Amino acid sequence: MDIKMNYTFDGRLKTVLLVLMGLGAICLAASFFHNPDGYHSRFWSNFLHNSLFFTGIALMSTFFLAVCITAYAGWHVVFKRVWEAFGQFLLIGLILMGIITVGVWLHAHHLYHWTDAASLDPSSDIFDPILKHKSALLNPMMYTILGVGMCAVWLLFHSRLRKFSLAEDKKSDPSDFSAFRKSKVWAAVFLPIAGFTSAGAIWLWLMSVDAHWYSTLFAWYTGASWFVSMICVTILVLLYLKSRGYYEFVNMEHFHDLGKFLFAFSIFWTYLWFSQFMLIWYGNVGEETIYFRERYDNYPVLFYGNLLINFVFPFFVLMRNDTKRKTGTLILVSLVVLFGHWWDFFLMIKPGVVHTAHEAYAHAHEGAHVAIKGMSFPGLLEIGIFIGFLAGFLFFIFSRLTKAPLIAKGDPYIQESLHHHT
Amino acid sequence: MGHHHTSNHIIYGLYTDETDLLKAVQKAKDDHLDIFNVYTPFPVHGLDPILGLAESRLHITGFVYGLLGTLTAFLGMSWIFTRDWPVIFGGKPYWPVPSFIPITFELTVLFAAIGMVVTFYTVSGMGPGITNPILDPRITDDKFCIAFNETTATDGDINKFKSFFQETGASEVNSKEIDA
Numbered sequence: 115m116d117i118k119m120n121y122t123f124d125g126r127l128k129t130v131l132l133v134l135m136g137l138g139a140i141c142l143a144a145s146f147f148h149n150p151d152g153y154h155s156r157f158w159s160n161f162l163h164n165s166l167f168f169t170g171i172a173l174m175s176t177f178f179l180a181v182c183i184t185a186y187a188g189w190h191v192v193f194k195r196v197w198e199a200f201g202q203f204l205l206i207g208l209i210l211m212g213i214i215t216v217g218v219w220l221h222a223h224h225l226y227h228w229t230d231a232a233s234l235d236p237s238s239d240i241f242d243p244i245l246k247h248k249s250a251l252l253n254p255m256m257y258t259i260l261g262v263g264m265c266a267v268w269l270l271f272h273s274r275l276r277k278f279s280l281a282e283d284k285k286s287d288p289s290d291f292s293a294f295r296k297s298k299v300w301a302a303v304f305l306p307i308a309g310f311t312s313a314g315a316i317w318l319w320l321m322s323v324d325a326h327w328y329s330t331l332f333a334w335y336t337g338a339s340w341f342v343s344m345i346c347v348t349i350l351v352l353l354y355l356k357s358r359g360y361y362e363f364v365n366m367e368h369f370h371d372l373g374k375f376l377f378a379f380s381i382f383w384t385y386l387w388f389s390q391f392m393l394i395w396y397g398n399v400g401e402e403t404i405y406f407r408e409r410y411d412n413y414p415v416l417f418y419g420n421l422l423i424n425f426v427f428p429f430f431v432l433m434r435n436d437t438k439r440k441t442g443t444l445i446l447v448s449l450v451v452l453f454g455h456w457w458d459f460f461l462m463i464k465p466g467v468v469h470t471a472h473e474a475y476a477h478a479h480e481g482a483h484v485a486i487k488g489m490s491f492p493g494l495l496e497i498g499i500f501i502g503f504l505a506g507f508l509f510f511i512f513s514r515l516t517k518a519p520l521i522a523k524g525d526p527y528i529q530e531s532l533h534h535h536t
Numbered sequence: 537m538g539h540h541h542t543s544n545h546i547i548y549g550l551y552t553d554e555t556d557l558l559k560a561v562q563k564a565k566d567d568h569l570d571i572f573n574v575y576t577p578f579p580v581h582g583l584d585p586i587l588g589l590a591e592s593r594l595h596i597t598g599f600v601y602g603l604l605g606t607l608t609a610f611l612g613m614s615w616i617f618t619r620d621w622p623v624i625f626g627g628k629p630y631w632p633v634p635s636f637i638p639i640t641f642e643l644t645v646l647f648a649a650i651g652m653v654v655t656f657y658t659v660s661g662m663g664p665g666i667t668n669p670i671l672d673p674r675i676t677d678d679k680f681c682i683a684f685n686e687t688t689a690t691d692g693d694i695n696k697f698k699s700f701f702q703e704t705g706a707s708e709v710n711s712k713e714i715d716a
Contacts, residue, residue, distance in 0.1 A: 392634045396626065435595070535581035 118360050121515040131509040138502005141495045145488060148495070151224075155471040156488045158223035160496060162214055163463050164503040166319055167456055169207030169265070170340030171347055171507070175200035176272045177308045178344070180301035183275070188527030189371055189534045192363050195522060196351055198279060199514040200344065201272040206510060208265045211319065215262060218254050227325040227470040228252040244326050252322050261318050264311040271304040282524030294526050312337055323466035327405045331390040336462065338383040339455045342424075345376045346452035349444050351511070360520055363532050366439045370536040373438025373447075377428060380451065384425040408465050413490060416461045423454035456500055457492070464489050543715050546572060547697050548671050548683040549706030554580045557680035560704035561586050564682065569700060575671065575681040594659075598652045605647025609640040669714035679707075686711065 146157035175197040182190055190197070217223045227233065233242040234249055245252070278297035285293065313333035321332050349372050355361050394402045409417045428451050437443040468489045488496055522528060551557045557580065564571055565586060574587065613636050617623065622630045657663050675681045684697045701709045 388634075388637060392637065395634050396628070398627065433599075 117362065117521075119519045119521060121355070121360060121512070121520050123512045123516050124358075127512065128509070131505045131512075134505035135502050135509060138499050138505060141498030141502060145495045145499065148488065150487070151471045151474075153224040153471050153474060154222075155224060155467055156495075158214075158217065158225050159463055159467040159489065160499045161210075162225055162319070162323075162467075163456075163459055164499055165207065165210035165214065166463075167340075167343065167459050168203060168503055168507045169211060170336070171344045172200050172203035172207055173268055173308070173312060174337070174340045174344040175348070176204065176268060176275070177304070177312070178341070179275060180271070180304045180308065183297055183301035184305060186527075188530030189368065191522060191525045191527045191531035192534075193348075193352055193361060193368065193520075194279070194525070195515065195518055195520050196348060196355075196511070198272075198276050198518070199511040200347070201276065202514045203507060203510055204265065204269045204272055206506075208262065208269060211261055211265055214319075215254075215258050218257055224471045224474045225467055226252070226257075226322055227473065228322060229254065230474065248325065251318075252325060257318055260314055264315050267307065267311060271300060271307070274300045275304075279522055279525070280518055282526075283519060283522060285524050288524075291526055293524075320462060323463055323470070324405060325466075325470075326401065329390055329394070329402070329405070331386055331393075335383070335386040335390055336459075338379060338386050339458050342376065342379045342383055343452055343455040345372055345379065346448040346455075347507075348372060349376065349448045350452070351508070353441060353445060355520075363521070367534045367536050368531075369441075369444060370438045371534075373432055373444055374536075376447065376451065377432040377438065380425060380428040380432075383455075384421070384429075387421070387425075408469070409461060413461060413465060416457065416491065420454070420458050420461055424451060424458060427451070427454070453500075460492055460496070543687075543713050544572070544685050545687045545711065545713055546671060546683050547686045547694065547709065547711040548681050549701035549704075549709045550672065550674065551680040551682070551705070552678070552707050554680055556705050557682070558582055558586065560682055560700075560706070563704055564700065567696075567700065569684065569696065572683040572685040575675040575683070577676055577678060577680070580680070594652060594656060597655050598648045601651030602644045602648035604651075605643040605645070606640055608647070609643035610636055613639065671712055671714065672710065682706075 142157065142160065145160050146154055148156055179194060179197050179201065181187075182194075214223075214225070218226065218229055221229065224230075227242075228245050228248065230245075232238045232240055233245050235241060236246070250256075275297055278293040278300070281293035316333040316336045317328075320336060321328060349369065352361060352364055352369070352372075356364060391406065394406060397403075428447050431437055431443060431447050437447075468486050487493060492500075525531075549560075551560060554576070557574070557576065561571070561574060561583065565588075571587070574583065576583070614631060618631050624630070625632070625635070628635065661668070670676075671681060671683060672679065682701075686694050686697065689697070698709065
């Protein structure tokens with residue numbers, strides 16, 4: 115049988131992805147020069163938005179690999195190299211988040227209100243006691259140590275799991291499971307670490323954009339968004355690879371399971387979204403409701419659209435058994451929901467940044483109006499930047515896929531995966 | 537599920553492994569043997585398409601029961617709190633939709649679950665006090681069974697069944713009279 119074990123990153127795909135990355139770079143540059151508030155907020159918020167989104171996808175693939183190893187799951191083994199390739203994007207994530215961190219130190223951006231020294235100074239007339247109170251966590255030093263540190267820890271665990279996975283390919287004795295046993299230990303240790311650090315990273319990188327606000331559910335909600343996005347990208351990448359003649363053993367049984375994850379975690383995301391919303395709505399505490407007040411008053415299309423695109427659409431389309439087993443519906447739902455969660459992140463980041471930039475601008479120019487093009491609704495530049503980042507992510511993972519055989523033939527669960535039935 | 541007042545004479549073979557069973561069922565289909573029924577202790581993936589069974593419509597009833605639950609809960613609460621007995625809770629409006637969501641969700645699940653169980657039991661002819669004939673108690677434990685009806689079979693057919701069981705590796709072959 116002619117099985118394609120090694121992936122060749124063909125020139126045509128490379129060209130297409132490079133062109134799209136170029137387009138993204140041009141849009142990113144253009145958003146830098148579209149600078150009505152004087153702080154390049156459009157550029158920096160787009161940069162943060164997309165960096166966070168794709169770093170999270172890389173984290174979730176590593177996390178899910180660890181979950182599967184710990185749970186003795188075997189169904190995914192035939193395509194686990196794809197998730198290993200996603201996980202390696204953590205290296206790029208570390209660099210991207212490093213750039214944001216450098217920006218915090220240099221005051222290059224006003225993404226985070228807590229970086230404003232005057233707000234922390236009790237003698238200043240814009241002294242902000244809430245930010246002062248939170249400054250033990252929300253300060254540049256903690257942002258750097260915890261943010262970069264946590265990303266580095268994820269990368270360490272990913273590289274260990276990858277190393278053991280590759281070692282299994284090369285073993286000479288088929289009954290030698292020593293590498294797998296080691297990966298089980300690393301995977302099990304990673305689960306609680308990933309659980310706590312992902313929450314910490316989300317608080318620092320994302321929730322602190324709205325520095326006055328907090329929600330204990332926010333980290334899970336964002337994590338669910340990342341997870342669903344990761345499943346969408348997985349489905350799309352696998353279907354692409356199959357269309358190019360790779361992964362002939364990945365069949366509709368595997369896609370059915372991925373479709374179930376997409377369906378179930380879309381519901382899980384909605385559950386968390388609603389739990390956070392309803393408790394805040396019911397509690398009616400001003401410092402909590404401000405987050406939603408801002409979004410329903412000023413971003414109603416994004417706010418309600420978020421639920422339609424990320425819950426109603428995948429729920430009704432994927433509810434049936436057969437839509438999870440059809441290429442067409444899987445591609446449609448994956449594309450829409452991937453975009454939907456990018457939109458969800460837009461809504462998490464932009465209103466807070468607008469607020470911060472607006473306050474900073476108002477301090478400098480008494481009561482001046484701040485234009486919010488590309489901030490209150492995604493513009494063409496935002497779409498272009500998303501496509502550019504997505505192309506960059508894909509370029510990276512396809513080039514990583516060439517580095518190892520596509521099928522992990524030494525994995526103890528490979529036979530289970532090849533004969534998988536749902 | 538027919539209700540004949542006669543009895544059927546059944547010849548059945550027991551298999552110890554589900555893959556042997558799947559191969560045997562496929563062979564019976566290929567040889568055009570008329571299978572009376574196949575019994576397994578748990579759902580065997582891939583068996584339904586070989587047997588040519590139509591997709592169950594139970595999930596459609598599940599959707600309908602679920603929808604009924606959604607409407608019962610949502611319309612019920614809406615009527616109670618806006619028409620029948622309006623009460624203000626915690627300064628919320630008379631029609632506090634977000635508060636209704638959890639109960640609406642729960643009644644959806646409850647209606648779908650109970651409705652599907654009752655439907656399934658009814659359609660399968662199961663229920664309290666009803667006993668169904670069983671060929672062999674081990675098919676509820678660890679044996680996989682293919683059964684042929686030999687009530688009206690000729691000797692030639694019965695020989696075909698027996699050689700079929702032998703060829704496909706059945707661990708034992710028995711026959712039994714059961715009420716139809």
